[in-house]
Amino acid sequence: MRVLLLCGLVYSFSVPLCGVDRADSRSSLEADTADYIPSLGSFFGLAGRKLDAIASEYGLYWQPHLTESRRLIRSAARSIERRGTALVLGAGKCREIPLQQLARDFDHVVLVDLDSVSMREAVELIPEFLRHKVEIRVSDITTFTRSFVKMARQIISTSRDVKDAEIRLAGLYLSLDHLVRIPDLPHADFVVSSLVLAELARYANTYVAQLFSQKFGSEISTWKNYEELRSNLFHFAIEDHARLLASVTVPTGVVYFADTTARGPNLSTVSSAEREKILDELVGRFERVGVFRKIQARPEIWNTFDNLFKKLSAIGMDNTAGETEIVYLDKVIENIENPDGLSTDWRSRVAAEAAARLLCRGRLPIDTEISAYQAILQSYQVIAPQSMESLVDHKTFLKDLNEYGLKPFGTAASWFWLEYPCSIPRKPGAFLVNSWTLRWMN
Numbered sequence: 359m360r361v362l363l364l365c366g367l368v369y370s371f372s373v374p375l376c377g378v379d380r381a382d383s384r385s386s387l388e389a390d391t392a393d394y395i396p397s398l399g400s401f402f403g404l405a406g407r408k409l410d411a412i413a414s415e416y417g418l419y420w421q422p423h424l425t426e427s428r429r430l431i432r433s434a435a436r437s438i439e440r441r442g443t444a445l446v447l448g449a450g451k452c453r454e455i456p457l458q459q460l461a462r463d464f465d466h467v468v469l470v471d472l473d474s475v476s477m478r479e480a481v482e483l484i485p486e487f488l489r490h491k492v493e494i495r496v497s498d499i500t501t502f503t504r505s506f507v508k509m510a511r512q513i514i515s516t517s518r519d520v521k522d523a524e525i526r527l528a529g530l531y532l533s534l535d536h537l538v539r540i541p542d543l544p545h546a547d548f549v550v551s552s553l554v555l556a557e558l559a560r561y562a563n564t565y566v567a568q569l570f571s572q573k574f575g576s577e578i579s580t581w582k583n584y585e586e587l588r589s590n591l592f593h594f595a596i597e598d599h600a601r602l603l604a605s606v607t608v609p610t611g612v613v614y615f616a617d618t619t620a621r622g623p624n625l626s627t628v629s630s631a632e633r634e635k636i637l638d639e640l641v642g643r644f645e646r647v648g649v650f651r652k653i654q655a656r657p658e659i660w661n662t663f664d665n666l667f668k669k670l671s672a673i674g675m676d677n678t679a680g681e682t683e684i685v686y687l688d689k690v691i692e693n694i695e696n697p698d699g700l701s702t703d704w705r706s707r708v709a710a711e712a713a714a715r716l717l718c719r720g721r722l723p724i725d726t727e728i729s730a731y732q733a734i735l736q737s738y739q740v741i742a743p744q745s746m747e748s749l750v751d752h753k754t755f756l757k758d759l760n761e762y763g764l765k766p767f768g769t770a771a772s773w774f775w776l777e778y779p780c781s782i783p784r785k786p787g788a789f790l791v792n793s794w795t796l797r798w799m800n
């Protein structure tokens with residue numbers, strides 16, 4: 359079933375929003391608030407530069423994620439008979455997309471994003487003789503982002519005070535159906551939506567949050583019904599994206615869909631008992647992937663590990679898991695009084711903690727570090743699954759697609775993207791990525 363979207367009027371204002379996006383056109387509304395925050399195009403460009411900065415710091419840790427993603431996209435592309443147009447939604451810099459291969463295998467590749475700089479950089483990275491096959495389209499891939507942001511700017515710049523703005527913005531978050539503006543996108547034989555769905559509502563929401571905070575010096579997250587409003591926007595984005603995929607994929611076409619479905623680990627959700635079990639689990643995993651062997655192989659690393667082990671044994675592992683002070687202090691005293699009498703369990707937990715603290719200091723080979731981080735994430739996932747916080751309700755998304763007639767085939771895949779590994783486990787630094795390939799079922 360295909361959906362025909364109707365062109366709507368925006369919110370309570372009579373501003374028709376149908377038609378093709380012009381990325382660099384700036385309305386007078388945007389000019390009103392230009393002092394507070396960049397235009398939508400610059401906002402997306404800035405987000406692209408931030409991702410670039412993270413990639414230049416942690417890019418080596420991203421390799422397994424990029425390799426797996428490219429492999430799965432190539433394999434999905436191979437299942438398509440007619441290789442006319444490939445459409446890449448929210449393409450950005452195409453880091454995890456095999457752009458060169460798509461340009462070789464398809465007649466025409468269309469990249470779509472609101473961040474034009476990143477897409478241009480992506481095209482510059484492929485051989486010159488293939489570049490003419492790639493079209494860059496600077497466009498909103500949702501029906502609502504551009505209109506939502508425009509309305510939010512207008513509300514924020516014309517509100518009498520913070521309360522007035524809050525009430526009017528809440529109305530905007532709850533009337534998203536009125537913001538419909540159909541993205542101008544081609545039909546395609548292969549549609550790639552990679553790591554985009556979770557970002558759609560997040561970008562729009564972050565833009566409004568920043569604008570509000572700049573103008574009023576307070577945070578939208580403190581609004582009484584903020585969670586309800588935010589959740590309405592995120593649900594709307596899920597339906598919107600399912601509708602888009604269904605409307606751009608030709609009847610013989612294939613969709614590759616992947617998203618960051620969870621982020622973690624979030625230590626604040628982990629009890630001290632779970633933390634101990636995680637360390638128990640981690641010892642075995644570290645052993646299996648050779649972390650301790652690599653530490654032992656180099657005397658200077660072994661010395662650092664040994665020092666850390668002794669310190670942690672004497673003072674106790676730090677108390678980030680929220681252990682009560684009394685229990686924590688008891689352990690510390692017990693260890694100081696009787697360091698040789700540490701139980702085997704306690705010793706191996708300390709060893710796991712000490713090895714984890716050696717990571718991200720440029721001492722161990724990068725592949726050992728990556729395996730060690732994967733082991734940490736798997737341990738959290740097994741012992742404290744709640745520590746990987748869900749970002750997108752992909753079950754609802756797949757159900758929506760199913761209702762349109764797009765169904766997964768082949769096997770679903772799942773892997774970790776070590777986005778900011780060095781903050782793990784103190785702060786959530788990794789994404790769980792899930793992917794599916796879908797086609798029309800009759």
Ligand SMILES: C[S@@+](CC[C@H](N)C(=O)[O-])C[C@H]1O[C@@H](n2cnc3c(N)ncnc32)[C@H](O)[C@@H]1O
Binds near residue numbers: 455
């Ligand atoms: C996490 S990135 C995807 C990864 C990207 N392929 C890369 O190379 O890093 C998400 C992308 O979605 C884009 N995006 C988010 N909301 C969008 C919207 N409403 N319209 C178009 N692009 C959007 C962002 O600009 C960003 O490039």
